[in-house]
Amino acid sequence: MTTISRNFLFFIIVAASAWYLNNNLLVVSNIEQFMPADIRDKNAQVLIEKSQKGLSANLILAQISGSNDKELSRLSRTLKLNLEKKKSFSSVINSQNFNDLKHEKLLKYRYLLHSNNTFDIDSLRHNFEKLLTAFTADTPSEFIDYLLIDPQSVFLDYLSLNQIKTTAKQKNGVWFVGNKALLMIQIQKNSTIEQQDLAIKTIKNTFEANKPSGAKLLLSGASIVAVEMRKNILNTIQYASFALIIIMFFVFVFIYRSIYLLILAIITLASSILIAMSVTQMIFSQIHGIVLAFGITALGVCLDYPLHVFSNTCTKVSARNAIKKILKPLKIGVLTSIFAYMALIGTGFDGLTQLAIFASIGLLSTLLISVYFLPLWMQNTKINKRKIPIGKCLSLKSKIFISLLVVLLPAIFLSQQAGLFNTDISQLNPASIASKKVDADLRQVLGSEEVNHVFLTSDKNLTKILTETQEIQQQLKKLVAQDIIGGTISADTLLPDKKTQKYRQEQLPNKEKLKNNVSLAMSKMPFKQDAFDNFINDISSSKTMPLLNYQDFEESLMASKIQSLLFIQDGVWYSLIRVIDIKNINKFKQQVNNSYLLKNTYYSISAMAGNIMNDYLKKTWTRLFAMLLLLFAITLWFAYKDKNRIWIVLPVFSGVLISLSFQALLGNSINIFHLLSLLLVIGLGFDYSLFFNYENNKMIQLSNSTHAITISAITTIMTFSVLAFSDVNVLSSIGQIVVIGVFACFIIAKFISTPTNKYE
Template identity: 25%
Template structure:
């Protein structure tokens, strides 16, 4: 009697290498990975000078650092008291370069350098101010001020500054268009809300830093005794960016959890095995780990958005273990079962990875990261399925599967005459092309606002606070480029003079510029020249004091400072850093890449088209007017056209891989026909649902292409044995059901980006599966075709 054949020994080399690689990857990410949260990586590079300037300002400009604050509730006295206490608390936090609420407290702004520079920076310094008549009039004003509620302030600066140049300088630094003031603080026009404006020290697109700022704003407000019964209103670009990230994160977590639960239930229902459920998670987890390591190695950091979206793109990685599980047989080992389907599975992996190559050619850092993440992850998932999972499945282990109805449908599709199949395909293609033709003028959405996750209520709050504060419009900006700071300041003053015409026509209400705080050196020298020689000034002062009750010698500090001011060097941007003046100038005048830039945010623009036309008709050296809405639309349109062009390269790459793998043009056509038709129908259904296509629809179409190729390849796989075809049908049905279910859940999101990904993928995969069954499947295949695929 023959002895029973012992079960083959498991080979643990693959699992051990996998464990070592996972450990190394995890250690690398734990010790050397850098997770970035800036949105700048997901902004396409600008092609024109205006677009490049716009992107620079979107990444870091005064508008992206400004937070608009309202204090509501209670009565006006309590709101004003809370505003003053809150401003003082925020000014001491070192998180902000500027805190403004309309209160004018010069003593808090004292700086010896600012006081010494008053004659160079104050707009009230003129030759007539230092005549006998001018000095006498200034001294009389000081006498009146001493008897007013501001007498303490006047007395503080009287001896050294009888002309009031210092206070006039500080007063001139108030915003060009101020909100209403009541009880010494800014308020909304109806007086129901106290208003503040703060500017963050950190860049507005550094979302982690902005999260800390927003939390600090709430904590410091809640800690105020005056805040009891009042509530805080926050808006502005940093607040909206943080809120958007939180919304995306919450939705992504909710829907990914729901999708994971649904997928787990589907696997349990299909295989009735907790073992296989746990094993199915290994390729996906390995894919995420491999993708994160590859991106960190290639880019030096990984964007949080890349991890979130990349994990969604890798959903197809779960298909690989499903193919293995559905083909397990009790009479052979898992390695033997996998060997039968590996050539087809390998080809599917390569074509799917080739589909993501298009993302690498976009010159769009965020999308390039997504491409690297997806390609590395898919290859890792396939490797784990090939060399790790078979070693973890006991010999003779196979799940129980029932698919009678689907088997009947599949066999019916196989028996259909070819002319009927292709007739249906042609009819579907013509119908889809007709739908696209009818909507040809409304296919694309190039407005960035349409992708915003911000609620209409939040946008309305931002508009209301921005209007009440007369804050610069984040979408309207003039950028002046020059070789040096002085030229930029001179051009700013020339622009301010020219803008008087649009101001008079009501196209805008005002502007903000560094030259208002720090005039060019030539202007500073003119003001110096207005100061008489020391002996002459002393003589004029003596005459001006006639009849006034001031003690002799009280103005000796004034004479000393005026004489010293005559010999000061003009104040430069480098010298003002660390002062109140520097806090204003640094955000509006800076050097970058060998050039100097002066930013002029525009306030209350009511006619952007008219303003754009005026700038076009009145060109000035180095001056660029930016309507960011218009420029961003042009930029997204340009980038979308570039991305559509990349799809042609993707198609070429997929075609080459298929030709190498199948070596038969007819087989290539059999595989590509369902893919092309599924993509076409997907687009037609989307536009019929009034979906205007965006960049994220294109990304989802890449996913559909990768998944559809897998279906077509496996349906076209020659396998004359009925059991083999049933196992293939089981695997593909499970893959399609899981993919459609996961993305259908994602399509329920209220976030435009997640909805675009989910809806496009769910429709595309839902269509690709039956099309692959109809067009790619055949009842049986001779041995020659088997050899072509192996």
């Protein structure tokens, strides 16, 4: 292939990748991709999905503070009024909601849906007296009209099952806790991260447009965390990219004394990143923000390959000849890193699989560009690089002593650590401790349902499911009575089974008896004789109405609520019972364990996910260490021909152990994201060892390897230092472990991997 045709092919591939990404790139930040995908326990999988994608995923809790009660009330009402006009939001609640009273279908079925039905004369008279009070209390006319149809407020009581059981006090018609106004804002379900971001901006802009005059708006919720996380990740990518460019500029101006080589290095890295992003987007239809941030930073390590080409090229050695001399260790180093990432495929984590593809394609692309394109672009380039001191090599005895030290000391230290590995899924939540506390406090005040402790029953028979749900509810009512929990919500409270509906239907009085009781109850009251005819007719109609089923709720105002509690997947019905306000978690768990029914249907989302995470982490870590042993075996095979090769693997093992020890020393437990960092440490450690060790008996060749590796280590450490200070705790953990691991690998590889006989 000619030089022109090869350059044209390169241009087409890069341009096609850029065009594809411009039209298709989708960056997501939902942390569920770093949860195991193929969970064996079907109920566990369903619960985890619901916890991640249920109604609470799009629920925003809002708090307005910083002004007097009158002003805060105005701001709350105005914000609610303005947001309700926008399509992005399905509901905005800042007080008890009575707007649903107009829903005629469920209103007619109120006596089958709710049990608060008493029709004796005394009870009816009491209801009528309350109605008279409403007349004189400046009550809205539409509410009066409703009470004439339903003087017992049966439908209102039923609707309260779908409303917030808040401990907030109502002032000036809106919720308050202390001197802060509260709102609950529901973004439309199935909203994308972009739509959620836009909705959040709409809330903030709408609030500012209301002229808050010093009042402040605080938002919390899963959507807020997801949007902020994506923003922080993108900021981190920008900072890391900027840092890498500054470092590269310094390196190429000061060390290589060539702007042209800087341009070639940027083209190599940028092209590799574009190609890796395109392939990942094609395969997964999206790229996770963490994969993008870590992947782009990790591919900065690919700077190694052009650096090796540049450092081994001089006035006497062309780039083409330099590549011939270093091609074998270059290939081994790249393939080793690719094998390390490929160990992530099949672990059950979609995010890790995505990262493996991204990194592998990037590494392979960089190798191909460095080998097949850089020599073309450097044909007439003369490199007059600045020398880097080589330093003195250690004796064999010193190597053995230091080797034992850098392996045994961190290994012993790690073996002494209790609870070193962290499988708590809360570690995956990128929100700060302060924002988590705000969210927890608001949820408690607003009476939001517990998302961690739930009860779940499943079966193919819907009737059986509803019956079992009622049995669980009966058990939980005892906990409510003991003030262990605040309450519960489940499908059976919204949709009673047909047996219950039939029983309530049979208990309704006949028309003549009810008419007589109403007449006697309203005697001596200023009501018209026919004031409650609609009330009487509704009860009469209820006695012959067909019983309600699940399908009847699909278009009702209760649809979203009931679908979150009762749903079907793959032909199996699932009924979810959520707990509200656990007041004493120890007593709650004790009572659950004392009941066979509750014990067998109870799930703690965090504990369950932690157990699943623990199993998968063991599998993934096993793969990691298996891969390290494979590297060791390969090294032994090389050492069969050359005893000096035995030193290649030691910096890799010690780098992993030292980086883990440093995390333990900081008091950090090891989680799934440290695994990502260790793969990078392994790849770089092997690369450093390989080039320091690879057979070169001329000092000039060792000088070239030292030259390239030293620059690589400096750029990698400085770039990942940006991640170490990221606001996203996941990225900061990655940055810390890479900085320490790479530094350790470089120092140990320099003094241990270099063959002793080089200087002897």
